[in-house]
Amino acid sequence: MNPYQAPLAEMKFMLDKVFDAPNTWASLPAIAENVDMDTAVAIMDEADKISRELIHPINRSGDEQGVRHEDDKVITPDGFKAVYDQYAEGGWVGLCGDPEQGGMGMPKMLGVLVDEMSYSACNSFTLYGSLTAGAALCINAHGSDEIKEKYLPMLYSGEWAGAMDMTEPQAGSDLRNIRTKAVPNDDGSYNITGSKIFITGGEHDLTENIIHLVLAKLPDSNGISLFLVPKIKVDDSGTLGESNGVTVGSIEHKMGLKASATCVMNYDDAQGYLIGRPNRGLICMFTMMNYERLAIGIQGLGTSQAAYQMASDYAKERVQGVAAGGSPTGASSDPILVHGDVRRMLLNIRTLTDAGRALSILTGKQLDIAKYGEGEEKAKAARYVGLLTPVAKAFLSDRGLDAAIMAQQVFGGHGYIRETGIEQLVRDTRIAQIYEGTNGIQAIDFLGRKVTGDNLAALTEFVTECNEKLSQMSHVDEAHKEKVAGLFNQLLAVADKVNDNKTKTPALINSCAVDFLDAFGHILYGYFWLLMADTAVVHEDEKFASQKRHLSDFYINKVLPKAEYHLAQVSAGDACVMNIPEEMF
Amino acid sequence: MNPYQAPLAEMKFMLDKVFDAPNTWASLPAIAENVDMDTAVAIMDEADKISRELIHPINRSGDEQGVRHEDDKVITPDGFKAVYDQYAEGGWVGLCGDPEQGGMGMPKMLGVLVDEMSYSACNSFTLYGSLTAGAALCINAHGSDEIKEKYLPMLYSGEWAGAMDMTEPQAGSDLRNIRTKAVPNDDGSYNITGSKIFITGGEHDLTENIIHLVLAKLPDSNGISLFLVPKIKVDDSGTLGESNGVTVGSIEHKMGLKASATCVMNYDDAQGYLIGRPNRGLICMFTMMNYERLAIGIQGLGTSQAAYQMASDYAKERVQGVAAGGSPTGASSDPILVHGDVRRMLLNIRTLTDAGRALSILTGKQLDIAKYGEGEEKAKAARYVGLLTPVAKAFLSDRGLDAAIMAQQVFGGHGYIRETGIEQLVRDTRIAQIYEGTNGIQAIDFLGRKVTGDNLAALTEFVTECNEKLSQMSHVDEAHKEKVAGLFNQLLAVADKVNDNKTKTPALINSCAVDFLDAFGHILYGYFWLLMADTAVVHEDEKFASQKRHLSDFYINKVLPKAEYHLAQVSAGDACVMNIPEEMF
Structure with a gap:
């Protein structure tokens, strides 16, 4: 198999011509000071390089090895830590983060393309950074200045990671029923006690600290509030202190995404800090969830693109049968790309993937205008974000599975064998239709x-x-x-x-x-x-x-x-x- | 999870009323002497029992453990051998086999229901018997009397197993390009040399001998011939002799079906016997392949039924959210079956599964009439077999994957976890869309x-x-x-x-x-x-x-x-x- 190659020409065309990034960015001062098309192209070129050379090589081995839970630790597969360090040092975790806190201030319209490349290269790896960026976004939107200054630079730099702790066994799609409790302390902090399941990146060995955003209920309240709970306590100078009553109970054994740690997390009087207003936790979460939902859609999109590349390469190489009406080259066997049914599958994947990229960029563009724009433009963009986000999440992830399955079919029997790698895409992307709602x-x-x-x-x-x-x-x-x-x-x-x-x-x-x-x-x-x-x-x-x-x-x-x-x-x-x-x- | 329960009332209604088994069988003397509705019902009841109590219990553990390749042996997961012995002793391998050679002579119209139950209980296990029945069918249709008498009783009794060896690395969908050679010996046998891939049940520890049906080319011929090649030589008295140059090279690591051995088989001057006429091997294979293609469709159907049962049970038990318009019981949380979208998924699975069973039975009925009928009825049934068989294989297996994926969606996040078992159905049934064409x-x-x-x-x-x-x-x-x-x-x-x-x-x-x-x-x-x-x-x-x-x-x-x-x-x-x-x- 050829290693993954980002469709850079496509991406630049879409960004520059179809969705007019230059004029969009010029009209948004907060963006214009950070980026123009030349910078964007340089970023895409570099993202392509690290996706292919750094991230993709740990995709298959990560699936084979999986994460391990030993004592109170979760160990990621070989190579993940080293790749993560390089990725974080490159500033990729903070790509769209607030520049005032150490982020690079790039528009989401560009960020979605970088996300796509990374998901194409490795679903599991990309989730760690994506969750961290999401947590940072939420903290930046709803945290106090003190909290922001303390946590955001460490999250954007990738030195610390983030996690979202929502689901409990009895509270999945319906979060009203969560039982995790938050009891106020005299110093303004809260003691968090309870158990959460399906926590992506809840525990791992990539970073020295993990910042959890935990939904919990205040005493005598049915409202849901949001708390920041660090795995290891952080003192006022930002130095790490003692551990904080946050432990991993177990990890899930899943259909795919085996290199991504899905944890049961236990909170035992862990010290936490309120984010946003009491009983308004879901609203805080939803700010972030527009971005996270788009990111999960892009997991499907990245998978589609990777599946397309693998299947079209295979269809050009694999020789079997002769074209209907005779071989175009007079050969006794043709590449299977000559067959109408193989083309039908490839063209289905291709047209759904390219249009999916348009949906991803358009949604990113509306998020940027809704965040950085003004007046009616901003308000309209916010309406469009509301409209497009659930579509991006569901339609991109549904088509991601379809694409992976069709690509697997192009491979015939070889597609069912782990060696070719296409079946991993099916297993990895299946979850995108389920999580984040x-x-x-x-x-x-x-x-x-x-x-x-x-x-x-x-x-x-x-x-x-x-x-x-x-x-x-x-x-x-x-x-x-x-x-x-x-x-x-x-x-x-x-x-x-x-x-x-x-x-x-x-x-x-x-x-x-x-x-x-x-x-x-x-x-x-x-x-x-x-x-x-x-x-x-x-x-x-x-x-x-x-x-x-x-x-x-x-x-x-x-x-x-x-x-x-x-x-x-x-x-x-x-x-x-x-x-x-x-x-x- | 509740253990699998065959939908016996449905099955009996379909067989008895919708497709009129009593009159169909009464009109076919070769069938009528073996079976009536009472016998058929007794067989279905027993098949339900062994599917639930014997076969289903090894489904999950078989997936977890998988087959192992050690030296020149392939070892099936714990319990497979013991279950297989009981299954074989019950006569299930020879259910539709020729009574003159020890088969039970049951109609395919009934056999498809037994197959469905067994596939619902465990995809991997069922394949071993299915391949054996298919090999026996081919030998019975095209083998000499001597070959039939020597091999069929041992295959029908399940003491020996069968395998089909067609694919080679360069010859998958296009069998013209096979390179395995058959050189004639003076005694009328042939020496077979070559390598085959993707051989289901090519080697395993369930039976003392494995009878391979191998496609190979005669010297100076581009035609394809079919040979019977036993793993261990059988002398004229039916006694096992020395090994026969048939060895397993490796086993494949697959997306699913992990308890089914998918082997690379090597033939090194292995002694084989021509089945049918020289250069007419594909025609011999196709006799059998109508049955095998239907069987693989039924793999999809059995999976659909198992998926439906799991998902509908879960939807009745899992409490989350409240019905639109208010809880029917006034509860604060309802079983998710109240939700229109959950019902939509379940009803899709259900209606496609029940109609799929109709397709399976109708195709089985046409196979029976084509085999045992007379005159224009027989000829018409043969035309319908030709028409319906590719549809049964493709449409049933495609809907099988759809059903498993929709059922997994009903489970939400729990569907992605191996523990609940629904994701195994997705992985196991995916191959049915690929193999057997x-x-x-x-x-x-x-x-x-x-x-x-x-x-x-x-x-x-x-x-x-x-x-x-x-x-x-x-x-x-x-x-x-x-x-x-x-x-x-x-x-x-x-x-x-x-x-x-x-x-x-x-x-x-x-x-x-x-x-x-x-x-x-x-x-x-x-x-x-x-x-x-x-x-x-x-x-x-x-x-x-x-x-x-x-x-x-x-x-x-x-x-x-x-x-x-x-x-x-x-x-x-x-x-x-x-x-x-x-x-x-």
């Missing part, structure tokens, strides 16, 4: 809160803007434009019907949400493909533009019709789902 | 050979019969009948278009085959659901009939529309697949 919950957030919560205002605004841009495109097929615009309008009509019936039939949203999100995702990708094909016409490389046209044609003809299937399911309503008595299951 | 190859066989090969004659005959039966149904919704019949007619129209263009655009079939098969499968399942609902009306248990109505409504409203998406993809043709130059991948 299952994709079902993302869809319910999308249809229930984001789409019908404001009676379709944000969705209509977004779709109208897409349809306006479609009407301005002059280099793509009119019929294709009409098809996508027509489907967007059908989507609005279906959403309207759901909105009208949401009170009368309360189970409607829960029953139809996944299909509604899938319909939106497929139509949005149709829009992205036309946008990419239209924009590429001006690209200096004629082949590049031609490829975008071909891929766009494939997507519109072959993949987009799936949107109608999903819309049909939403239109079918919830009666046939809900009417069946429980005992008949 | 990838599902892409099944689809090309279906559309290229079975559908357009006779210019739609067999497909039209089959669809006409289904539509006639639809028109006779009096207990189901007229609109549903029209919908299914309409889709069948659309399918014929699309097939007609493909047939008209197959010469002009030679890549069309290869490019569109998978979608065509998926369209057919979804429409066929719509027909099966109406057939089941219509038949169930006379069922003594009113709840049973009501459940079938509910499930049928769900399938027609929510799943069937997918057929239109697949038909749209076929109609979109192959241009957008084939026009993209190779260098753009």
